[in-house]
Amino acid sequence: MHRLSDYDYRLPKELIAKYPVEPRDSCRLMVLNRKERTIEHRIFRDIGDYLKEGDLLVLNDTKVIPARLIGRKETGAKIEIFLLKPVTENVWEALIKNIKRLKEGQVVIISEDFRVKLLEKLDEGKAVVQLVGEDIKYLIEKYGHIPLPPYIEREDEDKDRDYYQTVFAKKEGAVASPTAGLHFTEELLEKLKEKGIKTAFVTLHVGLGTFRPITVEDITKHKMHEEFYQIPEETLDLIRETKERGRSVVAVGTTVVRTLETYAQTGKKEGFSDIFIYPPYDFKIVDSMITNFHLPKSTLLLLVSAFAGRDFILEAYREAVEKRYRFFSYGDAMLIL
CATH class of the missing domain: 2.40.10.240 (QueA-like)
Incomplete structure (x- = not known):
C-alpha cells in the first residue's frame, strides 16, 4: 500500500517563510542531480549555470486574484x-x-x-x-x-499584491500563486534568453485544492480538486522542437508539471485537470523541474517524490532543514535535474 506516513518529515516552525527575500532571485537554490544523486547549494540567480542553450523553461502565467x-x-x-x-x-x-x-x-x-x-x-x-x-x-x-496560505500565519499586506504574484502573471483566475515562478525577475529571464534558453507559457488557475490535506492513509484513495488549464499551440510546438533537439523541458513549478502531464495523458490542450501524481509515475514530457519546498504529507511532496525518488527527496529535505533553508510559498527553491 502507498502509505501517507511514508511522506512525512520534521520541520521546525521557524523555517516557514513569512516574507520572501528581496530581490526575488536572491533566495537559495538547492540543486538535486537525480543521475549522480548529488545535492548542491547555490543562489537562485545562478540557475542559468544548470541550463543549456536550447532548453525550454515552461512557466505558468496565471494571475492571483484578491479572493x-x-x-x-x-x-x-x-x-x-x-x-x-x-x-x-x-x-x-x-x-x-x-x-x-x-x-x-x-x-x-x-x-x-x-x-x-x-x-x-x-x-x-x-x-x-x-x-x-x-x-x-x-x-x-x-x-x-490577497489569499496568503494559512501557514504564513499573518494578515496580507499591501506589498503582498506584488510579492505573491509572478512577474509574468497575466491571466486572472488563481486563488494561490504558482510559487516556483516567484523567484524569477525580469532581468534574470532576460539573462537566460541571452544564453539561448527559451521560454513558453501554460495557464493553470491554481485552486485551493493545492492546500487541501490528504486525509487518507492509503494515498490512492485521495481525490484531487479540478483546476482549469490551457496550453497554447505555440507552447506545444516549442516542446516538440526541444525534444527533437535532445534538449530539456524544464517545468517551473508543480502546476506546470501537472498541466503538461495532463496533456500527455489526455491530448487535450484545454480543460479541467484533476491529475494526482505519486510514485511510481512515468513522466512523459517533463525532464527537469524547479519547485519550492512542500508541506509534509502533501500532494506536492508526493509529486516531487515521484520525480526524484522518495528517499532522495526526504534526504534533501533533511539537509534543507539542517542548513536552515526557508520553506513553502515564500521560501527557497529547488532545481531537480
Missing part, C-alpha cells in the same frame, strides 16, 4: 468569503467561513457599494454567491485581500 472578501451581516457579525471560481461575472462559487450563520438569500456587506448574496449552500462550506455592485472586477480588486 478573500471580509464582510459582515446586517447584525454586525463578521463573515469571511473566499472566492473560488466564477460561474458568470457576478455569480461565483465560494467558500464561506461560519456558513452556518447564514441562510440562503441573506446578504453580506463588504462595503457601501459592494455586497454578497448567498444563493445556495453546497457541501464542505462551499456556496454559490452573487456579487452585487457596479463594476465587479474593480470591486474585487479594491476590497479583496
Whole structure:
C-alpha cells in the first residue's frame, strides 16, 4: 500500500517563510542531480549555470486574484468569503467561513457599494454567491485581500499584491500563486534568453485544492480538486522542437508539471485537470523541474517524490532543514535535474 506516513518529515516552525527575500532571485537554490544523486547549494540567480542553450523553461502565467472578501451581516457579525471560481461575472462559487450563520438569500456587506448574496449552500462550506455592485472586477480588486496560505500565519499586506504574484502573471483566475515562478525577475529571464534558453507559457488557475490535506492513509484513495488549464499551440510546438533537439523541458513549478502531464495523458490542450501524481509515475514530457519546498504529507511532496525518488527527496529535505533553508510559498527553491 502507498502509505501517507511514508511522506512525512520534521520541520521546525521557524523555517516557514513569512516574507520572501528581496530581490526575488536572491533566495537559495538547492540543486538535486537525480543521475549522480548529488545535492548542491547555490543562489537562485545562478540557475542559468544548470541550463543549456536550447532548453525550454515552461512557466505558468496565471494571475492571483484578491479572493478573500471580509464582510459582515446586517447584525454586525463578521463573515469571511473566499472566492473560488466564477460561474458568470457576478455569480461565483465560494467558500464561506461560519456558513452556518447564514441562510440562503441573506446578504453580506463588504462595503457601501459592494455586497454578497448567498444563493445556495453546497457541501464542505462551499456556496454559490452573487456579487452585487457596479463594476465587479474593480470591486474585487479594491476590497479583496490577497489569499496568503494559512501557514504564513499573518494578515496580507499591501506589498503582498506584488510579492505573491509572478512577474509574468497575466491571466486572472488563481486563488494561490504558482510559487516556483516567484523567484524569477525580469532581468534574470532576460539573462537566460541571452544564453539561448527559451521560454513558453501554460495557464493553470491554481485552486485551493493545492492546500487541501490528504486525509487518507492509503494515498490512492485521495481525490484531487479540478483546476482549469490551457496550453497554447505555440507552447506545444516549442516542446516538440526541444525534444527533437535532445534538449530539456524544464517545468517551473508543480502546476506546470501537472498541466503538461495532463496533456500527455489526455491530448487535450484545454480543460479541467484533476491529475494526482505519486510514485511510481512515468513522466512523459517533463525532464527537469524547479519547485519550492512542500508541506509534509502533501500532494506536492508526493509529486516531487515521484520525480526524484522518495528517499532522495526526504534526504534533501533533511539537509534543507539542517542548513536552515526557508520553506513553502515564500521560501527557497529547488532545481531537480
